[in-house]
Amino acid sequence: MTKLEELLQTIRDELGADLVGSDIVGLDGFSVAGLSTDPGLNREAVSARFALAMKLALTVSEKLNLGELEDNLVTADNYITLCRSLGDGSYFWILTVKKDTTLGMVRLTMNDYAPRLWEAIPR
Amino acid sequence: MSLQGSLKDIAVADLIQHHCVDKKTVWVQIQRADKRAEVFIREGNVVHAVLDQLQGEEVIYEILGWDEGTFYIEGDVLPPLTTVHRNWTALLLEGARRLDEQNLLTTHEEKSGMAKMDEILKQMAQEIDGFEAAEVIGMDGLSIAQYSRAKLNLELIAAQLTLLIKLLDTAVNKSTGGILEDNLLTTQLHYVMMRYLPGKQHYLAVIADHRNANLGNLRLVTGVYLERLSASMPK
Numbered sequence: 001m002t003k004l005e006e007l008l009q010t011i012r013d014e015l016g017a018d019l020v021g022s023d024i025v026g027l028d029g030f031s032v033a034g035l036s037t038d039p040g041l042n043r044e045a046v047s048a049r050f051a052l053a054m055k056l057a058l059t060v061s062e063k064l065n066l067g068e069l070e071d072n073l074v075t076a077d078n079y080i081t082l083c084r085s086l087g088d089g090s091y092f093w094i095l096t097v098k099k100d101t102t103l104g105m106v107r108l109t110m111n112d113y114a115p116r117l118w119e120a121i122p123r
Numbered sequence: 124m125s126l127q128g129s130l131k132d133i134a135v136a137d138l139i140q141h142h143c144v145d146k147k148t149v150w151v152q153i154q155r156a157d158k159r160a161e162v163f164i165r166e167g168n169v170v171h172a173v174l175d176q177l178q179g180e181e182v183i184y185e186i187l188g189w190d191e192g193t194f195y196i197e198g199d200v201l202p203p204l205t206t207v208h209r210n211w212t213a214l215l216l217e218g219a220r221r222l223d224e225q226n227l228l229t230t231h232e233e234k235s236g237m238a239k240m241d242e243i244l245k246q247m248a249q250e251i252d253g254f255e256a257a258e259v260i261g262m263d264g265l266s267i268a269q270y271s272r273a274k275l276n277l278e279l280i281a282a283q284l285t286l287l288i289k290l291l292d293t294a295v296n297k298s299t300g301g302i303l304e305d306n307l308l309t310t311q312l313h314y315v316m317m318r319y320l321p322g323k324q325h326y327l328a329v330i331a332d333h334r335n336a337n338l339g340n341l342r343l344v345t346g347v348y349l350e351r352l353s354a355s356m357p358k
Contacts, residue, residue, distance in 0.1 A: 041299065045297060048298075049294035049297055049298045050294055050298070053291050053294045056287055056290050057308055060284065060286070060287050060308075061308070061310050063279070063283055064275075066310040066315065066330075067310040067313060067333075069308070069310050070310055071309050072306065072308050072309070074294075074305075074306050075307075076301030076303050076304060077301050079301055081299070104339075
């Protein structure tokens, strides 16, 4: 198990049953590491689609002078998906959790693990 | 003689006028969705009209506003009844007057609805810490109501955020099979909250200062005001 996979597993243990999926995705939309607790979740599609959305969010933030993008939180009727830029922005962390999750806790977890995940990405 | 066509090519008023000027006797059937109107013209005068339970002049006034549908005209069919007594020019003039009145009323209602939405946004601003701007934006990227405390290019914001919400909508739908409810973009300087109004033809976008805004308050207040905005949306 790689360092990255170990970290994702630790995050899964911390978030427990709330976690649905977690992926580290490059700007190309491919996941370099990830896991899911829901066999029905199409991780490939989540990675590719949300990477595209994050790229647009980056452009929109820049065009509107909103400042550097930190994260994007999507609430849908079934899941909540948080996307966060890692390090220099060449990777995203896409975390999908159940709708009734305590969002504040998830954001704290992301704040905590984002720098460690960035360091663990093989370069 | 029989003739058929679409109301996209010829207006109801022109259909009536054409046959009346030529002093024709015809039976005009007009279909729009599940409604079917019949108009009988005898020797250049409208003498009978029927639409569901409605008969007479009111039918003509109603169908003059139809701009979609199909028509079928059959010649030399005599009317079963006489329910219209005004001559055709007076009928069309009265119909035009009523349509103008209706359009004026709709425009006025739309304007007052939008002014009301601007006012609601202003009230909402008072309840959001760090509020900077809010807009109600259509899926065409055009804002229909807005209120801003900061110097922001609201047109550009509306256009850019619409691109984003559309892409996110597709991302959610195609990847998790869910339906997008709202989106929160967090940057170093701002929070940008986007929430659909019921029917998903418009959404509310709120921009707040990251340092002064409270995320929970932002989500709560926008949720409450969403319903008020939806209720005052021009129909």
